[in-house]
Amino acid sequence: MIPTFFQPEFSKIIDREYFSKKIHPIRENAFKNFLKHGFPNRHWEDWKYTNLSKIKKGKFRLSEIKDAPKKDIDVSEFGLQNFHTIVIYNGHLQENISTIPEGIKILSNLEYLENNNWMVEQPVKSSFDLLNTAFMDSGISLVVDENKEIKEPLRILFISSGKENIMVHPRIHLDVKKSSSLTVLEQHVGESNDYLYNGSWIINIEKNANLNHFRIQNNSKETINIGNIHIRQNTSSNYIFNQFALGGSLSRINIYSDLIGNGANCSLNGLNLSNGSQHMDSYMVTKHHEAHCSSSQNFKFILKDHSSGVFSGRSIVNEKAQKTDSNQSNRNLLLSNNAIMNSNPQLEIFADDVKCSHGSSTGALEPEAIFYMQSRGIDKESAKSLLVQGFASEIINEFKENDMHEHITFHFDKWINI
Amino acid sequence: MLDIKNLYAGVDDKEILKGINLFIKPGETHAVMGRNGSGKSTLSNLITGKDGYNLSKGEILYKNESIIDWAPEKRALEGIFMSFQYPVVMPGVNNTYFLKAALNAKLKNEGKKELDAAGFLKLVKKKLNDLDMDTSYLQRAVNEGFSGGEKKRNEILQMLTLEPELSIMDETDSGLDIDALKTIASGINRYRNPDRSFLVITHYQRLLKYIEPDFVHVLIDGRIVKSGGKELALELEKKGYQWLES
Numbered sequence: 001m002i003p004t005f006f007q008p009e010f011s012k013i014i015d016r017e018y019f020s021k022k023i024h025p026i027r028e029n030a031f032k033n034f035l036k037h038g039f040p041n042r043h044w045e046d047w048k049y050t051n052l053s054k055i056k057k058g059k060f061r062l063s064e065i066k067d068a069p070k071k072d073i074d075v076s077e078f079g080l081q082n083f084h085t086i087v088i089y090n091g092h093l094q095e096n097i098s099t100i101p102e103g104i105k106i107l108s109n110l111e112y113l114e115n116n117n118w119m120v121e122q123p124v125k126s127s128f129d130l131l132n133t134a135f136m137d138s139g140i141s142l143v144v145d146e147n148k149e150i151k152e153p154l155r156i157l158f159i160s161s162g163k164e165n166i167m168v169h170p171r172i173h174l175d176v177k178k179s180s181s182l183t184v185l186e187q188h189v190g191e192s193n194d195y196l197y198n199g200s201w202i203i204n205i206e207k208n209a210n211l212n213h214f215r216i217q218n219n220s221k222e223t224i225n226i227g228n229i230h231i232r233q234n235t236s237s238n239y240i241f242n243q244f245a246l247g248g249s250l251s252r253i254n255i256y257s258d259l260i261g262n263g264a265n266c267s268l269n270g271l272n273l274s275n276g277s278q279h280m281d282s283y284m285v286t287k288h289h290e291a292h293c294s295s296s297q298n299f300k301f302i303l304k305d306h307s308s309g310v311f312s313g314r315s316i317v318n319e320k321a322q323k324t325d326s327n328q329s330n331r332n333l334l335l336s337n338n339a340i341m342n343s344n345p346q347l348e349i350f351a352d353d354v355k356c357s358h359g360s361s362t363g364a365l366e367p368e369a370i371f372y373m374q375s376r377g378i379d380k381e382s383a384k385s386l387l388v389q390g391f392a393s394e395i396i397n398e399f400k401e402n403d404m405h406e407h408i409t410f411h412f413d414k415w416i417n418i
Numbered sequence: 419m420l421d422i423k424n425l426y427a428g429v430d431d432k433e434i435l436k437g438i439n440l441f442i443k444p445g446e447t448h449a450v451m452g453r454n455g456s457g458k459s460t461l462s463n464l465i466t467g468k469d470g471y472n473l474s475k476g477e478i479l480y481k482n483e484s485i486i487d488w489a490p491e492k493r494a495l496e497g498i499f500m501s502f503q504y505p506v507v508m509p510g511v512n513n514t515y516f517l518k519a520a521l522n523a524k525l526k527n528e529g530k531k532e533l534d535a536a537g538f539l540k541l542v543k544k545k546l547n548d549l550d551m552d553t554s555y556l557q558r559a560v561n562e563g564f565s566g567g568e569k570k571r572n573e574i575l576q577m578l579t580l581e582p583e584l585s586i587m588d589e590t591d592s593g594l595d596i597d598a599l600k601t602i603a604s605g606i607n608r609y610r611n612p613d614r615s616f617l618v619i620t621h622y623q624r625l626l627k628y629i630e631p632d633f634v635h636v637l638i639d640g641r642i643v644k645s646g647g648k649e650l651a652l653e654l655e656k657k658g659y660q661w662l663e664s
Contacts, residue, residue: 378519
């Protein structure tokens with residue numbers, strides 16, 4: 001069953017004067033498609049362990065002009081200095097306080113579509129993609145031209161605020177052209193109640209280009225955060241994704257990476273921390289279309305209280321993709337007897353000359369390790385903290401640029417000691 | 419230093435130690451020898467305070483105080499140390515960070531000033547040198563990817579850094595080649611002095627060639643059946659344990 005609140009909200013989108021009518025057919029097509037398929041339910045294999053009733057019952061409304069900030073926002077309160085920042089507040093781009101590093105072009109989605117002769121493929125991997133296309137707002141497209149190495153990292157800061165069941169569907173297009181490189185941080189913050197973020201990123205990485213993508217999701221504990229990330233990688237390109245997530249009541253990332261050129265490398269990593277009744281789901285599909293590519297998926301969850309987590313990682317190696325090197329790892333630490341983790345790493349291999357591995361483990365802290373530390377004079381609680389920190393360090397240490405490491409360590413330590 | 423009196427202990431309903439008496443004075447080195455399953459590990463675990471054992475009778479006194487109810491960390495802070503037979507691997511836990519946390523816990527307990535990173539590094543570099551270890555050890559995760567010999571060296575490094583008064587060496591020679599054993603033994607021997615005591619737990623006489631004990635005790639089926647000087651170890655090497663079994 002499809003919640004009734006989407007239909008009137010869709011009519012509002014179509015009536016909005018400041019959205020170009022040229023995009024309407026794309027929106028309408030997606031919305032029709034959404035109505036046809038509806039939301040996933042728990043009979044769908046890829047959604048088996050994630051209950052979407054919070055969204056279905058949410059009665060969300062679109063973010064309006066009145067939900068834009070009344071006065072200029074001080075971004076320094078969200079930590080992380082020294083970033084050029086694009087600020088998106090409740091789906092509204094805050095141009096006056098946004099800056100971008102030299103060498104990046106920023107376009108509206110309309111300009112982007114026109115520049116590409118309207119040949120931009122719209123994502124259709126899940127109902128959330130369809131909703132995003134139907135409702136897309138705050139559309140920004142970023143283009144890094146050929147042979148440009150952007151040294152300063154760029155942050156896109158999503159601030160959610162409000163108590164009125166707001167929903168936002170940001171759409172980001174990101175093209176990293178031949179032999180260019182960029183580091184981008186996607187940061188989610190804000191105080192909001194019953195809020196739905198459903199963002200889609202469409203990323204193209206051309207030959208020999210590099211994209212380093214960080215994602216820090218620290219929404220309030222009432223917010224729903226659905227992140228959809230689509231990556232197409234050409235020959236010898238590199239994509240490295242690192243997530244640090246601790247916010248949201250219900251959060252899910254859907255990552256779809258297609259390695260369509262020889263020798264591309266895709267590395268997806270994440271650390272998810274949950275407590276209370278939080279539910280975190282990390283879903284990813286890496287598809288090897290061509291030979292000599294490498295990929296990895298390495299996600300860790302640490303769960304407290306009644307929280308729950310899902311890891312679904314799939315690596316698909318097509319017939320042509322010989323000499324693929326692919327590995328998956330999902331390791332989880334349960335700090336409570338009531339926490340639940342579902343782990344499902346999968347390999348689908350259709351080529352014969354490949355190196356693929358996968359592994360998963362879920363468990364509590366080792367009593368032997370705690371005793372070992374105690375026998376060196378470290379008290380039990382500190383010993384546990386040290387072990388949890390050790391478990392997390394592999395991912396945390398990937399957050400190197402600017403003051404990200406310090407920022408994350410601060411939030412991690414605070415989380416451990418709740 | 420250590421006074422164990424008529425100790426009976428076990429796991430669940432199974433009695434493992436059946437009336438142990440052991441008295442170690444400051445500066446003495448005692449060896450406890452026995453086969454697998456004789457109760458050697460139970461004895462060392464009871465001294466260090468590991469969970470999971472029932473102590474049905476007897477006393478463990480350390481510097482004249484009963485330590486039975488002390489948490490393992492308190493025992494460590496008060497100067498008891500064990501070199502583990504199988505040191506635990508702690509993925510992602512940095513060796514420097516771990517050792518510094520342990521040392522600072524001890525300094526704090528003694529009311530002394532805790533060391534900062536530079537002060538700690540200066541201290542630990544000297545100890546590394548004594549054990550033929552290079553500084554790359556410090557950057558690695560505790561025991562992760564360490565060879566058997568490296569793990570044992572790391573145990574001794576911890577001992578030299580924490581400066582315990584009573585050190586229990588649990589099968590310290592297992593998994594070591596002769597060169598590594600010599601290095602480790604000389605590290606231990608240099609550490610010996612009239613205020614420090616050792617309890618060396620071993621299957622074989624081999625280790626005792628390098629760390630000479632003052633007394634040797636033979637543990638069979640939870641009882642010390644014979645005690646003597648270091649020559650007892652040689653006798654065991656020749657004759658095995660059989661002649662002592664009833």
